[in-house]
Structures are given as C-alpha cells and as structure tokens.
Amino acid sequence: MPHSANAYAAFDKTTPLGPTTITRRDPGPTDVQIDIQYCGVCHSDLHTARSEWPGTVYPCVPGHEILGTVRAVGDAVTKFKVGDTAAVGCLVDSCRTCESCKAGLEQYCDVFGFVMTYNSPDKHLPGQMTYGGYSTSITVTEDFVLKVPANLDPAAAAPLLCAGITTYSPLRHWGAGPGKKVGIVGLGGLGHMGVKFSRAFGAETVLFTTSASKVEDGKRLGAHQVVISKDPEAMQQHMRSFDLIINTVAASHDLDPFVNLLKRDGTMVLVGAPEHAHPSPSVMGMIFGRRSIAGSLIGGLPETQEMLDFCGKHDIVCDIELIKAQQINEAYERMLKSDVKYRFVIDISSMK
The missing domain is CATH 3.40.50.720 (NAD(P)-binding Rossmann-like Domain)
Structure with missing residues (x-):
C-alpha cells in the first residue's frame, strides 16, 4: 500500500515552493525505502520548478542529491539492510536492456531515456510523476540506490550525487x-x-x-x-x-x-x-x-558508486550551507546571485 510523506513542492512556475503531502509506494520485492535526512539544492531544481526548461508537471517536488537511512527493504534486496546509509542521485530507473544501460551508462539510456528522480512519469504509481528529495521519504529500486562511505559527513556528501x-x-x-x-x-x-x-x-x-x-x-x-x-x-x-x-x-x-x-x-x-x-x-x-x-551528463550507477568510494578514500565532500526546508525560496533567490559557497543542502528534519 502507498504511504504519505511530507514534502516541499512547486505548484506553478511563479508561486513560491510550499509544504504539501505526497504519495510514496511501499517497497516491493526489489525496493529500498529511505528516510531522507539531507537533500542538496541543484540549479536544475530551480530551472525545473520555474519551467525554465520545458516539460515541468505540477506539483513538482525537486531534489536529486538525496542521502538518508534505509527504513525498509523488499524481500529480494541483497545490497542494503535497515539502518544503512543510502543515497539516490538524478535517476531512479532506465530500460536496463539497451547498449548504454548494459555498459553501466544508464544516463544515456537509448530506449526511453532514464527515469528522472523527479518530473518523470512514475511507472509504479500510474498517473503520477516521480517526486524528488525535498521530502521525508523515497522508495527506489535497489539497483539505483548507492552506498555512502561511513567516514563522509552525510550532509556534505549529499551533493556528490549530482x-x-x-x-x-x-x-x-x-x-x-x-x-x-x-x-x-x-x-x-x-x-x-x-x-x-x-x-x-x-x-x-x-x-x-x-x-x-x-x-x-x-x-x-x-x-x-x-x-x-x-x-x-x-x-x-x-x-x-x-x-x-x-x-x-x-x-x-x-x-x-x-x-x-x-x-x-x-x-x-x-x-x-x-x-x-x-x-x-x-x-x-x-x-x-x-x-x-x-x-557530459552526470554518470551511470557504477561510476557514481566509484566516485563515492573515491571520495571516501580521499575524504572529499562538498562545501555546503545547511538550510531548513522553510528557507528554500530564499535559497533559490540567493542561488541566482551566486550567493552560496557552494551548495545549499536541506536538513529534511525541518519538514517533520
């Protein structure tokens, strides 16, 4: 059965983002349900929320630099267990059968393009678009969830995903x-x-x-x-x-x-x-x-995991400014002025 999650959404291209409740699917056999702790704020979020790129469907819940704690896993999941730190980036699915997907380059999926973490049709919830990380929970198939080295600061690691x-x-x-x-x-x-x-x-x-x-x-x-x-x-x-x-x-x-x-x-x-x-x-x-x-467009799942492991080995994270969800509209305005060093990250606990 689906469950609800708190979120911040854009309701049209001019209205400030505001709080809402969204529907998330409960984990199927190969799914991982994540309680989101941190979500980075990408300039793509602003472009999409304000329809500066074509195709935004409202309400739109942005966010594709997601880090949190595994709350539940499906019976067939092998890579994650409850309590693990897990991350989700810009894509949550692809055809998995084309030449690019088989090469671990899912971002270049040749069949229908990858399924974006937000603002893509959600095949699991017909009639709904995917919703991103400006929310308290997300459910993603195991193959598109990433492991985060334990030595990295979780808030500063979130923007590594984009x-x-x-x-x-x-x-x-x-x-x-x-x-x-x-x-x-x-x-x-x-x-x-x-x-x-x-x-x-x-x-x-x-x-x-x-x-x-x-x-x-x-x-x-x-x-x-x-x-x-x-x-x-x-x-x-x-x-x-x-x-x-x-x-x-x-x-x-x-x-x-x-x-x-x-x-x-x-x-x-x-x-x-x-x-x-x-x-x-x-x-x-x-x-x-x-x-x-x-x-060049982001990276596939194998390379993204390689990048996270490299960051763990070399102790590399993003320089961030942690904000509450209630500050997201101010953050967007500051982003337009390049007034951030160098990535806003939402503390998702502020939504609870």
Whole structure:
C-alpha cells in the first residue's frame, strides 16, 4: 500500500515552493525505502520548478542529491539492510536492456531515456510523476540506490550525487591525471567539485572565474592557479596549453576564449546547461587545433558508486550551507546571485 510523506513542492512556475503531502509506494520485492535526512539544492531544481526548461508537471517536488537511512527493504534486496546509509542521485530507473544501460551508462539510456528522480512519469504509481528529495521519504529500486562511505559527513556528501558525479565523470572519461593540465570554468556548486577532483586526480589544475573575490577560495579548494577570465593578458598566458577544460557555467557565454586555450587535440567539456544557447563557437578556432567541444551528463550507477568510494578514500565532500526546508525560496533567490559557497543542502528534519 502507498504511504504519505511530507514534502516541499512547486505548484506553478511563479508561486513560491510550499509544504504539501505526497504519495510514496511501499517497497516491493526489489525496493529500498529511505528516510531522507539531507537533500542538496541543484540549479536544475530551480530551472525545473520555474519551467525554465520545458516539460515541468505540477506539483513538482525537486531534489536529486538525496542521502538518508534505509527504513525498509523488499524481500529480494541483497545490497542494503535497515539502518544503512543510502543515497539516490538524478535517476531512479532506465530500460536496463539497451547498449548504454548494459555498459553501466544508464544516463544515456537509448530506449526511453532514464527515469528522472523527479518530473518523470512514475511507472509504479500510474498517473503520477516521480517526486524528488525535498521530502521525508523515497522508495527506489535497489539497483539505483548507492552506498555512502561511513567516514563522509552525510550532509556534505549529499551533493556528490549530482554536483560530484557531474564533474567526476568527464574528468575520468577524458583522462585527467598526472602530466595533464586541466581547466575548470566557474566556481559554483559544480566548479568547486571539479577543482577538488582534478587536484585529487593529480592534474595541474587551473580555475577560471570572473570574480576576483574567488581567487583565494579557488586556491584553498585545490587550484594551482586562478585566472580571471575577463583579463585578456591573464588568458593569453595560457594559450594552447590545456589538455582538458571542464566548463561548468550554466549561463550563455562566449566559448571561444576557452577553446583558444586548448592544446592540439584538447577538449572542452560542457556540463553546465544554460537556459539560452551559447553563441556559436568559431569553427576556425577548432579546426586549426583539431580541438573538440563535448558534453557530459552526470554518470551511470557504477561510476557514481566509484566516485563515492573515491571520495571516501580521499575524504572529499562538498562545501555546503545547511538550510531548513522553510528557507528554500530564499535559497533559490540567493542561488541566482551566486550567493552560496557552494551548495545549499536541506536538513529534511525541518519538514517533520
């Protein structure tokens, strides 16, 4: 039988989020029911809640950086037991049979696309959309639940489920490591994790920011150098020197200044999803260096678990500001001003 959970939801694209009650399924044979303790606040939540991306169905309960305690498990569950710490990221199901899913790349599911943690049709509760982590409980099939190393602070680990894996995945895929020079564009929720991971991988790590006030913080987080991207002379010093650049900026901007920093065969990977398209990059800047612009989307379940284990080994978590659920609308406004270092996390106990 379904059960109810407290939640915070958007009811339309302009009204502030507010408290509500939602329906969750009780665990089936392969399900894990989690009492949510913490949920990170991603910029995607804001985009979706305000219909800045198409397809929002209201009421919408955002949240896909979820960490909590296992309350119940189905009879066939083998990886989790009651009392375990568990996490859920951006996806809660996929077709599981296509080439991408079989490769552990469920985020690129070729059949119907993955089932998002929120704002996807819920096949378990027909007629309802999936609801995310701004809630007291969630039930997810075991294969899409992740283990969290015990040494990590749980509140600060929650945003690893999106901000963490979104930067970890391209750094791993494009081979960041010793002997490589890696640039991270933007110092926000994603960018600060990109700096931490790039440094932990052993790469020469350079942060690009438009804000001089972030120079010292960038170095504290692990950047070997911090470059003010609006300074042409500072940019000129790094021309044709980067193996890889991870661009985390979620606002439309000119990509050419960063393309020109790439070595021959270098790649800039876009992980920020702007509301409006970037201006078209110069073809000349790409063909004269055989450079590439690529994209990357979160990570599959095996790589996300690998990332969490890596964080446990290297003691890496997000820099967070813990808030109550009742502060979510203020948090959204502050996010628009980049007034957070570097991720809001909701203390879900405030909903009880």
